[in-house]
Amino acid sequence: MRTTPQPVPRTPEALVTSGCPRAKLHHDEPQADPYDVYARMRAEHGPVIPVELEPGVHGWLVTDYTTLISWSRDTTTFGHDARLWKDFREGRIDADAAVLPMMAPRANALFVDGAEHQRYRRAITDSLGAVGSDRLTEVTERYANGLIDEFCERGQADVLNEYARMLPLLVINELFGFDRDQGVRFVEAMRNLWLGVDAEKSNAEAERALSEVVTAKHREPGDDVTTRLIQHRAALSDEEVIMQLLLVVAAANEPTANLINAGVREVLADPNVAEGRAPSPTALADIVDRVLWQDPPITNYPVLYPRVDVPLGGGRTIEAGSPILLGFAASNRFFLEENAEQLAESRNRAHVAWGAGPHRCPAREEATTMTIVALRTLLERLPGLRVAVPPEDLRWHLSALSWIPVTLPVQFSPQSPLTPTPVEGTPWTASDSHPETSVRRAPTSGKSPLSSLSNFLVRLMRGS
Numbered sequence: 483m484r485t486t487p488q489p490v491p492r493t494p495e496a497l498v499t500s501g502c503p504r505a506k507l508h509h510d511e512p513q514a515d516p517y518d519v520y521a522r523m524r525a526e527h528g529p530v531i532p533v534e535l536e537p538g539v540h541g542w543l544v545t546d547y548t549t550l551i552s553w554s555r556d557t558t559t560f561g562h563d564a565r566l567w568k569d570f571r572e573g574r575i576d577a578d579a580a581v582l583p584m585m586a587p588r589a590n591a592l593f594v595d596g597a598e599h600q601r602y603r604r605a606i607t608d609s610l611g612a613v614g615s616d617r618l619t620e621v622t623e624r625y626a627n628g629l630i631d632e633f634c635e636r637g638q639a640d641v642l643n644e645y646a647r648m649l650p651l652l653v654i655n656e657l658f659g660f661d662r663d664q665g666v667r668f669v670e671a672m673r674n675l676w677l678g679v680d681a682e683k684s685n686a687e688a689e690r691a692l693s694e695v696v697t698a699k700h701r702e703p704g705d706d707v708t709t710r711l712i713q714h715r716a717a718l719s720d721e722e723v724i725m726q727l728l729l730v731v732a733a734a735n736e737p738t739a740n741l742i743n744a745g746v747r748e749v750l751a752d753p754n755v756a757e758g759r760a761p762s763p764t765a766l767a768d769i770v771d772r773v774l775w776q777d778p779p780i781t782n783y784p785v786l787y788p789r790v791d792v793p794l795g796g797g798r799t800i801e802a803g804s805p806i807l808l809g810f811a812a813s814n815r816f817f818l819e820e821n822a823e824q825l826a827e828s829r830n831r832a833h834v835a836w837g838a839g840p841h842r843c844p845a846r847e848e849a850t851t852m853t854i855v856a857l858r859t860l861l862e863r864l865p866g867l868r869v870a871v872p873p874e875d876l877r878w879h880l881s882a883l884s885w886i887p888v889t890l891p892v893q894f895s896p897q898s899p900l901t902p903t904p905v906e907g908t909p910w911t912a913s914d915s916h917p918e919t920s921v922r923r924a925p926t927s928g929k930s931p932l933s934s935l936s937n938f939l940v941r942l943m944r945g946s
C-alpha cells in the first residue's frame with residue numbers, strides 16, 4: 483500500500499509548484515467509462531491530480547484511498563470550511579462559475595468545521611433520526627409503487643429518470659413537509675444546480691422555495707424534519723434552517739438516485755435474478771455494499787482545503803487554500819483493483835463511499851433503507867425485469883464534481899397498476915402558486931396527485 487504524503491508547514495521551498503498541466507474534469511460529450519478517463523489521469527499525474535474544474539477554476543483531485551481517508555481525518559491540516567478557498571477569497575472566481583453553488587461558503591454542516599460543525603450536524607441528525615425506519619420504509623414503498631404504476635403497463639421504462647431520480651425526491655419532500663407546489667419548484671431548481679444550468683438563478687429559486695416552507699412551518703408546525711429543525715435546541719435562525727435543509731436535500735437526492743441506479747444494474751447482472759429467483763434481504767444488502775465499493779454514488783465531492791502548503795513529492799505542492807476534491811469513486815475503484823486478492827477473501831464495508839472523518843455521511847442507514855426498498859419493490863412488481871441495452875451502450879456525463887448516468891432503459895412483462903385511482907394518503911395538496919415562479923404547471927387530470935407530480939418530474943428531469 484502507498485504511503486500518505488505528509489503535509490508540512492509553509493516554507494519558501496514548499497511554495498514552488500511545478501508547472502505541470504492540469505487534467506480537465508469537465509467533458510462536453512457523455513463518456514462510456516468514467517474509470518477509464520480517471521485511470522488515464524492517474525497514469526499521467528499520479529494519484530493526487532492537478533485539475534481544472536471548469537475554465538478558470540483550479541484545484542486537485544485525490545484518487546488514493548489511504549490519502550483520502552488520512553486527509554479527511556486530519557482536521558488540523560485540512561478543513562471543509564469554504565472560507566479557506568484562496569482563489570474565491572481573492573476574487574479570482576467568476577460570479578457565474580457553475581461550481582459556485584456547490585463550493586462557495588455557506589452556513590451549513592458540510593462547509594464548516596469544529597464547534598460550528600457540531601452544532602449543525604447535531605440538529606440534522608436529531609431531526610432526521612426522529613423519522614424512524616418503519617415510517618421511512620412505508621413512505622418509500624408507497625412512492626415506489628406509485629411511480630411503478632406510472633410505467634408498469636408499458637413493459638419498458640427508463641429506470642433512472644422515471645424511478646431512481648424520482649423516488650428520493652418524493653420521499654424527502656414528504657418527510658420534510660413540502661407541499662406539492664414547493665416540492666416541484668424546489669426539485670426543478672435542484673436538478674438545474676446538479677447539471678450546472680443557470681446556477682445562480684437555480685440556487686436563488688431553491689432558497690426561495692425553502693424559505694416559504696420555513697415560514698409555513700412557523701405558522702403551522704408539523705410532524706416533519708423542517709419543523710424539528712426549527713424547534714431544535716441548537717436554536718438555528720431561519721437562515722440556518724434553510725441552509726441545513728438545502729444541504730440535506732441536495733446530499734440526499736442525487737446520491738441516493740445514483741445508488742438505486744447502480745443497484746438496479748448490479749442486481750440485474752446476477753444470474754439468479756435473471757432466472758427469476760428474487761434475492762433475499764441479505765443478498766440485496768450485500769449487493770448494495772458491493773455497489774458502494776465498485777461504483778460509489780458521490781464521485782468527486784465534497785472539497786477539503788489545506789490550511790498550510792502540502793508537498794506531494796516530485797517538486798509538486800498543493801498550496802494552502804486550494805480546493806482538493808475527494809475522489810471517492812476513483813479511490814474505491816483503484817484500491818479494489820490494487821488489493822483485489824485480499825479484499826476478495828473478506829467481505830467488508832471499508833469503502834469510502836460515505837466519506838471519512840467528522841463529516842462522514844450521517845444518513846447511511848436512511849440511504850441504504852431507501853435503496854433496498856426501491857430495489858425490492860421494483861423486482862417484486864416487474865417480473866422479467868432486464869436492462870434493455872448492452873452495458874457498453876450506457877453513458878455518463880462527467881462534470882467536475884460528479885458523474886451522472888444518462889439513462890437506464892429496462893424491459894419487463896407488462897403489469898397492471900396497483901392503484902389506478904388516487905393514491906390514498908398522498909401528502910401533496912394544492913397550494914396557491916407563487917407569483918414569481920416560472921415553473922410549468924402539471925396538467926390537472928382525473929389521475930392521482932402522485933401521478934401528475936411524477937409525470938411532471940419525469941419531464942422535468944428529461945428537460946422536455
Ligand code: HEM
Binds near residue numbers: 729
Ligand atoms: C447513497 C446515498 C448517499 C451517499 C453515498 C452519501 C455520501 C455522503 C458523503 C460522501 C458525504 C461527505 C462525507 C465527507 O465529507 O467525508 C456526505 C455528507 C452528508 N450526507 Fe450523505 N450520502 C447519501 C445519502 C444521504 C442522505 C439520504 C442524506 C439525508 C437524508 C444525507 C445527508 C448528508 C449530510 C447532511 C451530510 C453532511 C454531513 C456533515 O458535514 O457533517 N446523505 N454524504
